[in-house]
Amino acid sequence: MRVLRIAAEGARSLGANKLRTFFMMAGTIVGIAALTVIMAIGEGTEKRVMKRVTSFGTHAIMVTAGGGKGFSPPQEGITTLRLDDAEAIRTQVSGIGIVSPFAIRRGMSLKAGAQQIQATVMAVEPDWHDAWEWYATEGDPIASEDMATMARVVVIGTTVVRELFGQQSPRGETLQIANIRFRVKGVLESRGTSPMGDDFDRRVIIPLTTGLRRVFNQDHITNIRVKVRNTRQLVPIADQIRQLLHERHHITPPQEDDFAIFSAAEVAKMARGISGTLTLLLSALAGLSLIVGGVVLMNILLISVGERTKEIGLRRALGATRRDVFLQFLTESLTVTFVGMLAGAGLGWAAGIALARLTPLSPVLSWQPLALAVAFALLVGTLFGVQPARRAARLHPVEALR
């Protein structure tokens, strides 16, 4: 095929001028490498965000006692959030599936026999299990009778099982929380570690009534978890809850809230942080560097057309048509961008792997950036290759040979 022979001529010419070829390629390599890395980091961030949102619950709103912006556990000694707040939310806000108030305390001492550990204790209502979709895998969950009788029963996480009871089944065993004896009723399904590094399984749950009266000696709660029926209602419902609590707590903004409300949307926003915007900005920069690379490529090609006037004239004299010359130069620019794209993607991939090892960025490498790179390279190669190729093709053989 004549076309293939001419394309081969373009490739051969690139091979014969390696330095020039490298300079033509540099922009594409850097641009594509940057794009690959940035997209990988963006993907990684998004994955982390989704993990956070999923672990928080996509339908969930969390009311936390005490103000503050951080998604942190409530401060000790804040007594403003009460059970009747939860009751008010349940009765006055529509679109809600579950309202589950609870009290949490970290770092409490748990004892069984000679073993002693520290764990988080949560005093919960029975529908806590549904609110978190977190159930007992062994034994029974917290039940309504437990609430009514203020039963001293506990459902424990797998870390607690391992550290207090070892291999042996904990059901029916006795456990001391702050020197009060509890009977182990069941074992919670394992949830691993939180995105912040907390061990979800180093916790125990007890009935809310028991917790407030017998363990914590308080009548306030620390959190209310709300589960909405429809995720689209998440933000308006959060707003309604905020208004309701303002009324009940006699707060008029700009007075500071004595509670904080988080929804899955806010968790996503927080987890994403500025990285979403940054990814977009950096992608735009990488795209820009590709275009700059393209302009450089075009310039070098134009210079090269000027330098190779005699060569073009010679080829025309030997029988090349205008189309042949055009094709050769277009092949050169396309080959440059295509090879540059491959090298760039390889470089970006390597950088992604290195980043995954050395930084907490956890980039996710996927085929999408590569596909984008191919499309972009071909676009740049054509866009910036046509003009020089046309100029080359338009040279008159007599002028060119002079």
Next chain:
Amino acid sequence: MIEMEGIEKTYGNGSLATRVLKGITFRIEAGEYVAIMGTSGTGKSTLMNILGCLDKPTGGHYRLDGTDMVSLDDDALAHLRNHKIGFVFQQFHLLDRTTALKNVLLPLIYTDHYPADAEERAQSALAAVGLSDRIHYKPSELSGGQQQRVAIARALITNPEILLADEPTGNLDRRSGLEILAIFKRLHRDGRTILVVTHDQAVAEHADRVIVLKEGTVAEDRNVAQPRDAEEETQALADEEKTR
């Protein structure tokens, strides 16, 4: 067979128009060895470009084997150049950083049917100009005379009827120039049509016929009674150098 009939070439137009060729008429039969002579500015290069189908005349007819090239489009002219004419230039015009073999193969890229035995053909073309041992050399590794011989091999690879040489010895020393002319003589003897455009009387006298241009017209068109023999002269030069 080349037929030129009232060929004119005018550059520019209006008051700035320059008539370079003012009606050139001649006829060259297949197998002739013709030198086209003239001092610079006589339209020699312009005529050579038209002969080589690199440029079109503004008037007259140029028939190459019966085809009037004036009516052909750019692609058809490229095709014509590719298979009917072999070019040899004063500055050799080889691709640098490219081996002699690849240089010789260059015209075949633009043929309709790439021959299966292209490499062998290129090798034997190089052998015919005495460069069998330089096949993989790049132009920068060759002498001027050797480069011009690569160019001749390149001109012959498509087996054209006409070899068109523009001042082929202009950039060479006397001895290398004679070697080139000896190759031309041999090609002529094998039946090829040779056209040499030159300003050099000594070069022109190797041809059988000389057409002299003067101010855009044919001033003289004569046969050379006793063409010089490049092979003999090369031998003589070698002997001379030996005795010195």
